[in-house]
Amino acid sequence: MTMQETSGIGAPLDLAPAQPAAAQPTATALPAKPARRLPVQKDWPLWVIVTVQIAILVSFIALWQVAADYGWIDGFFWSKPSAIYATLIKFFTEGDAWVDIGFTFRSTISGFLLGTTIGSLLGLSFWWSRNYAAIVQPYLICFESLPKLALAPLVILVFGMGLASKVAIATALTLVVSTLTTYAGVKALDPDGEKLFYSLGASRWQVFRKLVVPFCLPWVISVLRVNIGLALTGAIVGEFIASQHGLGRAILYAGETYDIALVWVAVLVLSTLAIVMYGAVSWLERILRKGIRQ
Amino acid sequence: MAPVAKLRLDQVSMTFKTPAGTFRALAPVTLSITQGRFVSLIGPSGCGKSTIFNIAAGLLQPSGGRVFIDGAEATGTIGRVGYMLQKDLLLPWRKVLDNVVLGMEIQGLPLRRARERALPLLRRYGLAGFEYLYPNALSGGMRQRAALLRTLLFDTDVILLDEPFGALDAQTKLQMQEWLLALWADFNKTVVFVTHDVEEAIYLSDEVHVMASRPGRVIETIAVPIPRPRQRHVTLLPEFITIKERCLELLALDHNAAADEAA
Numbered sequence: 324m325t326m327q328e329t330s331g332i333g334a335p336l337d338l339a340p341a342q343p344a345a346a347q348p349t350a351t352a353l354p355a356k357p358a359r360r361l362p363v364q365k366d367w368p369l370w371v372i373v374t375v376q377i378a379i380l381v382s383f384i385a386l387w388q389v390a391a392d393y394g395w396i397d398g399f400f401w402s403k404p405s406a407i408y409a410t411l412i413k414f415f416t417e418g419d420a421w422v423d424i425g426f427t428f429r430s431t432i433s434g435f436l437l438g439t440t441i442g443s444l445l446g447l448s449f450w451w452s453r454n455y456a457a458i459v460q461p462y463l464i465c466f467e468s469l470p471k472l473a474l475a476p477l478v479i480l481v482f483g484m485g486l487a488s489k490v491a492i493a494t495a496l497t498l499v500v501s502t503l504t505t506y507a508g509v510k511a512l513d514p515d516g517e518k519l520f521y522s523l524g525a526s527r528w529q530v531f532r533k534l535v536v537p538f539c540l541p542w543v544i545s546v547l548r549v550n551i552g553l554a555l556t557g558a559i560v561g562e563f564i565a566s567q568h569g570l571g572r573a574i575l576y577a578g579e580t581y582d583i584a585l586v587w588v589a590v591l592v593l594s595t596l597a598i599v600m601y602g603a604v605s606w607l608e609r610i611l612r613k614g615i616r617q
Numbered sequence: 618m619a620p621v622a623k624l625r626l627d628q629v630s631m632t633f634k635t636p637a638g639t640f641r642a643l644a645p646v647t648l649s650i651t652q653g654r655f656v657s658l659i660g661p662s663g664c665g666k667s668t669i670f671n672i673a674a675g676l677l678q679p680s681g682g683r684v685f686i687d688g689a690e691a692t693g694t695i696g697r698v699g700y701m702l703q704k705d706l707l708l709p710w711r712k713v714l715d716n717v718v719l720g721m722e723i724q725g726l727p728l729r730r731a732r733e734r735a736l737p738l739l740r741r742y743g744l745a746g747f748e749y750l751y752p753n754a755l756s757g758g759m760r761q762r763a764a765l766l767r768t769l770l771f772d773t774d775v776i777l778l779d780e781p782f783g784a785l786d787a788q789t790k791l792q793m794q795e796w797l798l799a800l801w802a803d804f805n806k807t808v809v810f811v812t813h814d815v816e817e818a819i820y821l822s823d824e825v826h827v828m829a830s831r832p833g834r835v836i837e838t839i840a841v842p843i844p845r846p847r848q849r850h851v852t853l854l855p856e857f858i859t860i861k862e863r864c865l866e867l868l869a870l871d872h873n874a875a876a877d878e879a880a
Contacts, residue, residue, distance in 0.1 A: 513704075513706075515702050515704055515706055516706055516708075518671075518676055518700075518702060519700075519702060519706045520723070521675075521676055521695050521696075522674045522675075522676060522695060522696070522698075522699075522700035522702075523696060523719065523720045523723045523724075523771055524695050524696020524697075524723060524724065525695075525696075525723045529723055533719075533722075533723075534708070537708070537710045540710075
């Protein structure tokens with residue numbers, strides 16, 4: 324920039340016609356570049372991050388409490404932290420908190436285990452016959468795209484109000500995901516790997532056990548975390564529709580009786596349960612991954 | 618009576634049906650390989666070398682012709698020859714030792730006995746210290762060694778090696794050639810070796826079969842009468858160079874023929 328300016332001003336004063344003509348092309352072709360540094364972001368230490376996170380949470384709760392106390396928000400619809408805390412204590416000391424938690428936990432885990440196991444086996448079974456896989460696939464895709472929760476009322480009718488219907492819904496949600504993911508693993512199998520096994524004189528069962536299953540395990544494992552969330556969703560929806568126990572039923576009941584503090588308590592407990600189960604499954608996944616070294 | 622060939626392909630041919638019509642991958646090929654010999658197949662890409670291997674290993678049913686092992690028909694039977702594919706195909710979830718015993722394990726040998734047999738061989742043939750590592754910790758050359766030992770330990774007299782050193786750097790490749798020759802001398806196997814590298818083929822082999830493509834066929838068989846054990850400098854001998862020139866000539870010839878055909 325400065326070069327261009329000085330040569331532009333300097334030219335008429337100089338009275339030498341050759342100079343500006345020679346200086347012009349270089350001046351227009353190369354405007355001076357601003358010196359630019361690589362942007363560097365400094366990482367804060369962990370304790371600062373955690374402190375900020377806690378501060379945000381605490382101020383959110385405090386603001387909620389103050390807003391409800393001073394009538395900025397309607398305390399009846401939104402409830403307030405102090406009321407929620409009182410209800411929480413009551414829920415665990417007087418109510419049947421542990422029955423509800425146990426019920427939701429049992430239906431979630433049963434549905435998760437059933438859906439993941441059956442789904443993975445179904446996915447692996449497609450390795451055995453391409454024809455069978457081709458026949459079954461459209462049905463599988465139909466079942467996947469179907470909003471399975473829409474069928475929940477029907478499931479309740481067939482399986483009743485008890486645990487079985489919740490397990491059935493949780494299973495239906497997890498089964499297809501496991502099947503399709505495991506089948507993706509089967510399809511990713513290198514045909515040369517099978518060739519190696521057959522060249523060693525292997526039977527189909529040996530190829531399945533020693534190659535297909537260990538190869539597909541990472542796919543089976545990769546859906547565990549997704550499935551635990553889906554199973555919980557299935558169990559809660561089942562409880563929403565018809566149930567005598569469970570955190571889903573507690574939320575629905577509290578909502579119907581305008582006990583908003585209890586809604587928050589049940590949601591809080593449910594979230595805690597979800598986090599605990601997610602953590603447990605993540606831990607299981609790490610152990611399994613270490614075991615197979617993929 | 619003349620000795621029976623260890624591995625014999627009798628008028629083996631292969632045609633594939635494609636939407637564009639039938640494709641002749643392999644014109645009738647007859648190959649006869651004597652016990653204990655080291656034989657190479659060289660030729661341009663797509664000349665049917667891998668097809669021959671797949672047929673010999675029973676992984677592909679030929680369109681015509683038959684395969685004999687020790688004079689008995691073995692067309693379409695698997696597990697009769699050791700076959701090492703281009704990729705090492707080591708199973709990433711098994712330790713090197715457990716990868717190497719795979720063939721014995723499939724044949725029904727108890728795992729403990731298979732490991733006992735494999736362990737001293739791993740140590741003797743350059744994999745000492747790697748027995749209990751997973752394959753992803755190994756270099757390319759080490760992986761090829763493990764894959765080759767797996768093939769050798771699968772106790773068959775004939776082993777087929779499909780470009781085992783194709784992906785290695787020149788230095789490692791030379792080491793591996795020496796290593797393979799040492800193994801071959803110790804185990805007394807019949808080896809059929811596929812490569813693109815003419816010098817490698819001649820250096821290693823008793824006999825080189827030169828192939829041409831479209832359709833795949835053997836156009837000439839050249840004996841390599843250089844005594845063993847061979848030192849690396851045999852590649853500079855006049856007879857070596859004569860054979861090499863002949864091979865390159867044949868490969869170039871085929872190239873021209875294919876070009877004419879296309880024109």
